[in-house]
Amino acid sequence: DGGITQSPKYLFRKEGQNVTLSCEQNLNHDAMYWYRQDPGQGLRLIYYSQIVNDFQKGDIAEGYSVSREKKESFPLTVTSAQKNPTAFYLCASSIGGLAGSDTQYFGPGTRLTVL
Protein backbone atom coordinates (compact mmCIF):
# COMPACT_ATOMS: atom_id res chain seq x y z
CA ASP A 1 0.00 0.00 0.00
CA GLY A 2 1.83 3.09 -1.22
CA GLY A 3 1.81 6.35 0.66
CA ILE A 4 3.49 8.82 2.92
CA THR A 5 3.46 8.41 6.67
CA GLN A 6 4.22 10.71 9.55
CA SER A 7 4.61 9.81 13.17
CA PRO A 8 3.49 10.50 15.74
CA LYS A 9 0.13 12.16 15.08
CA TYR A 10 0.32 14.19 18.30
CA LEU A 11 3.52 15.20 20.06
CA PHE A 12 4.07 17.11 23.28
CA ARG A 13 7.41 18.53 24.33
CA LYS A 14 8.74 20.83 26.98
CA GLU A 15 10.14 24.17 25.99
CA GLY A 16 13.87 24.03 25.28
CA GLN A 17 13.88 20.44 24.03
CA ASN A 18 14.72 19.41 20.49
CA VAL A 19 12.21 17.09 18.83
CA THR A 20 12.40 15.09 15.60
CA LEU A 21 9.36 14.46 13.41
CA SER A 22 9.38 11.42 11.19
CA CYS A 23 8.37 11.32 7.51
CA GLU A 24 8.57 8.19 5.35
CA GLN A 25 7.34 7.55 1.80
CA ASN A 26 7.28 4.42 -0.32
CA LEU A 27 6.15 6.17 -3.51
CA ASN A 28 9.70 6.22 -4.91
CA HIS A 29 9.50 10.01 -5.11
CA ASP A 30 12.69 12.02 -5.44
CA ALA A 31 11.42 15.24 -3.87
CA MET A 32 10.23 15.73 -0.30
CA TYR A 33 9.00 18.79 1.61
CA TRP A 34 8.19 20.01 5.10
CA TYR A 35 5.47 22.59 5.70
CA ARG A 36 4.20 24.29 8.78
CA GLN A 37 0.50 25.14 9.04
CA ASP A 38 -0.82 27.78 11.41
CA PRO A 39 -4.43 29.03 11.47
CA GLY A 40 -5.10 31.66 8.82
CA GLN A 41 -1.60 31.41 7.31
CA GLY A 42 -1.87 28.51 4.94
CA LEU A 43 1.13 26.29 4.36
CA ARG A 44 4.63 27.70 4.77
CA LEU A 45 7.64 25.83 3.41
CA ILE A 46 10.32 24.96 5.95
CA TYR A 47 12.77 22.78 3.97
CA TYR A 48 12.68 20.76 0.80
CA SER A 49 14.84 18.14 -0.82
CA GLN A 50 14.94 17.37 -4.53
CA ILE A 51 17.29 14.40 -4.25
CA VAL A 52 19.02 12.23 -1.68
CA ASN A 53 21.81 13.94 0.28
CA ASP A 54 20.67 17.38 -0.82
CA PHE A 55 18.19 19.85 0.67
CA GLN A 56 17.41 23.57 0.58
CA LYS A 57 15.94 26.05 3.00
CA GLY A 58 12.38 27.13 2.43
CA ASP A 59 10.75 30.34 3.57
CA ILE A 60 10.88 29.71 7.33
CA ALA A 61 13.91 27.46 7.96
CA GLU A 62 15.22 29.21 11.08
CA GLY A 63 15.10 26.93 14.12
CA TYR A 64 14.68 23.77 12.04
CA SER A 65 17.04 21.19 10.57
CA VAL A 66 16.61 18.23 8.21
CA SER A 67 18.52 15.33 6.73
CA ARG A 68 18.00 13.25 3.59
CA GLU A 69 20.23 10.22 3.93
CA LYS A 70 17.71 7.89 2.30
CA LYS A 71 15.30 8.49 -0.56
CA GLU A 72 12.31 7.37 1.47
CA SER A 73 13.01 9.35 4.65
CA PHE A 74 13.11 13.09 5.41
CA PRO A 75 13.07 13.73 9.18
CA LEU A 76 12.59 17.23 10.55
CA THR A 77 14.15 18.39 13.81
CA VAL A 78 12.51 21.28 15.61
CA THR A 79 15.26 22.81 17.71
CA SER A 80 15.07 24.89 20.85
CA ALA A 81 15.98 27.90 18.68
CA GLN A 82 12.54 27.84 17.08
CA LYS A 83 10.68 30.56 18.95
CA ASN A 84 7.13 29.40 18.34
CA PRO A 85 7.20 25.68 17.50
CA THR A 86 3.61 24.78 18.35
CA ALA A 87 1.97 24.06 14.99
CA PHE A 88 0.71 21.41 12.61
CA TYR A 89 3.58 19.98 10.55
CA LEU A 90 2.94 18.44 7.16
CA CYS A 91 5.36 16.39 5.11
CA ALA A 92 4.85 15.97 1.37
CA SER A 93 6.53 14.29 -1.56
CA SER A 94 6.45 14.62 -5.34
CA ILE A 95 7.92 12.67 -8.23
CA GLY A 96 10.44 15.42 -8.83
CA GLY A 97 13.20 15.36 -11.39
CA LEU A 98 13.37 17.43 -14.54
CA ALA A 99 10.57 15.51 -16.25
CA GLY A 100 8.57 14.75 -13.14
CA SER A 101 5.37 16.22 -11.83
CA ASP A 102 5.41 18.61 -8.89
CA THR A 103 2.01 17.48 -7.67
CA GLN A 104 2.46 17.01 -3.96
CA TYR A 105 1.22 14.11 -1.87
CA PHE A 106 0.81 14.93 1.80
CA GLY A 107 1.19 12.81 4.88
CA PRO A 108 -1.40 12.93 7.68
CA GLY A 109 0.61 15.51 9.66
CA THR A 110 2.02 15.78 13.17
CA ARG A 111 0.50 18.22 15.63
CA LEU A 112 3.32 19.46 17.88
CA THR A 113 2.55 21.21 21.14
CA VAL A 114 5.35 22.74 23.17
CA LEU A 115 4.44 23.28 26.79
Next chain:
Amino acid sequence: GQQVMQIPQYQHVQEGEDFTTYCNSSTTLSNIQWYKQRPGGHPVFLIQLVKSGEVKKQKRLTFQFGEAKKNSSLHITATQTTDVGTYFCAGRNAGGTSYGKLTFGQGTILTVHP
Protein backbone atom coordinates in the same frame (compact mmCIF):
# COMPACT_ATOMS: atom_id res chain seq x y z
CA GLY B 1 9.80 36.85 -3.25
CA GLN B 2 6.79 35.27 -4.84
CA GLN B 3 3.50 35.83 -3.06
CA VAL B 4 0.20 34.08 -3.63
CA MET B 5 -2.86 35.77 -2.18
CA GLN B 6 -6.14 33.96 -1.82
CA ILE B 7 -9.56 35.44 -1.05
CA PRO B 8 -11.83 35.24 0.76
CA GLN B 9 -10.31 33.80 3.92
CA TYR B 10 -13.70 32.47 5.06
CA GLN B 11 -16.93 31.71 3.23
CA HIS B 12 -20.17 30.53 4.79
CA VAL B 13 -22.91 29.33 2.43
CA GLN B 14 -26.24 27.58 2.59
CA GLU B 15 -26.31 24.18 1.00
CA GLY B 16 -27.18 24.60 -2.66
CA GLU B 17 -25.55 28.02 -3.03
CA ASP B 18 -22.51 28.55 -5.23
CA PHE B 19 -19.00 29.28 -3.94
CA THR B 20 -15.93 30.85 -5.51
CA THR B 21 -12.39 31.35 -4.23
CA TYR B 22 -9.81 33.49 -6.00
CA CYS B 23 -6.06 33.23 -6.16
CA ASN B 24 -3.64 35.98 -7.27
CA SER B 25 0.10 35.73 -7.72
CA SER B 26 2.61 38.58 -7.64
CA THR B 27 4.56 36.84 -10.42
CA THR B 28 3.75 34.87 -13.55
CA LEU B 29 3.20 31.19 -12.83
CA SER B 30 4.23 28.15 -14.84
CA ASN B 31 1.32 26.22 -13.36
CA ILE B 32 -1.18 26.41 -10.55
CA GLN B 33 -2.55 23.59 -8.45
CA TRP B 34 -5.57 23.35 -6.19
CA TYR B 35 -5.79 21.29 -3.02
CA LYS B 36 -8.60 20.53 -0.57
CA GLN B 37 -8.08 19.92 3.13
CA ARG B 38 -10.97 18.44 5.08
CA PRO B 39 -11.28 19.47 8.75
CA GLY B 40 -8.67 17.56 10.74
CA GLY B 41 -7.13 16.16 7.57
CA HIS B 42 -4.28 16.87 5.21
CA PRO B 43 -4.29 18.63 1.81
CA VAL B 44 -5.31 16.46 -1.12
CA PHE B 45 -4.49 17.36 -4.72
CA LEU B 46 -7.50 18.32 -6.84
CA ILE B 47 -6.17 19.57 -10.16
CA GLN B 48 -3.35 21.31 -12.02
CA LEU B 49 -3.73 24.05 -14.64
CA VAL B 50 -0.88 24.79 -17.01
CA LYS B 51 -2.09 26.70 -20.05
CA SER B 52 -3.06 30.36 -20.24
CA GLY B 53 -6.85 30.70 -20.07
CA GLU B 54 -7.31 27.02 -19.26
CA VAL B 55 -10.65 25.88 -17.83
CA LYS B 56 -11.15 22.45 -16.31
CA LYS B 57 -14.20 20.88 -14.72
CA GLN B 58 -14.62 18.14 -12.15
CA LYS B 59 -18.34 17.49 -11.66
CA ARG B 60 -19.56 20.61 -9.79
CA LEU B 61 -16.07 22.17 -9.57
CA THR B 62 -14.78 24.54 -12.26
CA PHE B 63 -11.17 25.70 -12.27
CA GLN B 64 -9.82 28.60 -14.33
CA PHE B 65 -6.32 29.88 -15.03
CA GLY B 66 -6.04 33.50 -16.10
CA GLU B 67 -4.79 34.64 -19.46
CA ALA B 68 -1.73 36.24 -17.88
CA LYS B 69 -1.09 33.13 -15.75
CA LYS B 70 -1.13 35.22 -12.59
CA ASN B 71 -4.57 34.40 -11.25
CA SER B 72 -6.91 31.48 -10.87
CA SER B 73 -10.31 30.64 -9.48
CA LEU B 74 -12.23 27.66 -8.17
CA HIS B 75 -16.01 27.71 -8.46
CA ILE B 76 -18.31 25.17 -6.86
CA THR B 77 -21.88 24.97 -8.13
CA ALA B 78 -24.67 24.01 -5.74
CA THR B 79 -22.53 23.30 -2.69
CA GLN B 80 -23.06 20.20 -0.59
CA THR B 81 -22.06 19.49 3.00
CA THR B 82 -19.31 17.25 1.66
CA ASP B 83 -17.64 20.34 0.16
CA VAL B 84 -16.71 21.62 3.63
CA GLY B 85 -12.99 22.22 4.09
CA THR B 86 -10.14 24.54 3.23
CA TYR B 87 -9.26 25.09 -0.41
CA PHE B 88 -5.70 26.06 -1.24
CA CYS B 89 -4.15 27.23 -4.46
CA ALA B 90 -0.43 26.67 -5.00
CA GLY B 91 1.68 28.15 -7.75
CA ARG B 92 5.11 27.57 -9.15
CA ASN B 93 7.03 30.64 -10.30
CA ALA B 94 7.64 30.63 -14.04
CA GLY B 95 11.10 32.04 -13.46
CA GLY B 96 11.97 29.74 -10.62
CA THR B 97 15.06 27.57 -10.49
CA SER B 98 13.81 25.21 -7.81
CA TYR B 99 11.76 22.60 -9.56
CA GLY B 100 8.76 21.49 -7.56
CA LYS B 101 8.83 24.33 -5.03
CA LEU B 102 5.29 25.59 -4.69
CA THR B 103 4.00 28.71 -2.96
CA PHE B 104 0.66 28.16 -1.27
CA GLY B 105 -2.09 30.69 -0.80
CA GLN B 106 -3.52 31.21 2.68
CA GLY B 107 -6.54 29.09 1.85
CA THR B 108 -10.29 29.69 1.90
CA ILE B 109 -12.23 27.97 4.66
CA LEU B 110 -15.65 26.90 3.38
CA THR B 111 -18.50 26.02 5.67
CA VAL B 112 -21.81 24.77 4.32
CA HIS B 113 -24.98 25.02 6.37
CA PRO B 114 -27.56 22.29 5.62
